[in-house]
Amino acid sequence: xxxxxxxxxxxxxxxxxxxxxxxxxxxxxxxxxxxxxxxxxxxxxxxxxxxxxxxxxxxxxxxxxxxxx
Numbered sequence: 372x373x374x375x376x377x378x379x380x381x382x383x384x385x386x387x388x389x390x391x392x393x394x395x396x397x398x399x400x401x402x403x404x405x406x407x408x409x410x411x412x413x414x415x416x417x418x419x420x421x422x423x424x425x426x427x428x429x430x431x432x433x434x435x436x437x438x439x440x
Contacts, residue, residue, distance in 0.1 A: 374415070375423045379405070381415075394423050403430060 372379040372394060384391040392415075394405045405423045410416075 372415070372423075374420055375405070376427055379423070379427075394419070396427065403427070 372381050375394065376396065378398070379394065379396045382393040382395065384393065389409045390411075391407060392410045393407050396403045396405060405426050406419055408419055
């Protein structure tokens with residue numbers, strides 16, 4: 372999902388009455404699950420995109436600190 376960031380993807384899971392979306396990012400040593408939500412429209416809600424960007428930013432900052440960068 373380029374709207375969120377590089378290496379981000381969306382997995383769709385069909386349940387009985389709901390289509391679940393799992394937004395995730397593939398890193399070299401991790402799979403980061405960013406958000407899970409149900410989606411009923413063709414477009415991803417802006418609020419979901421904003422939350423995903425904030426979470427990835429926080430993750431990237433935390434991993435940089437751990438690596439001493």
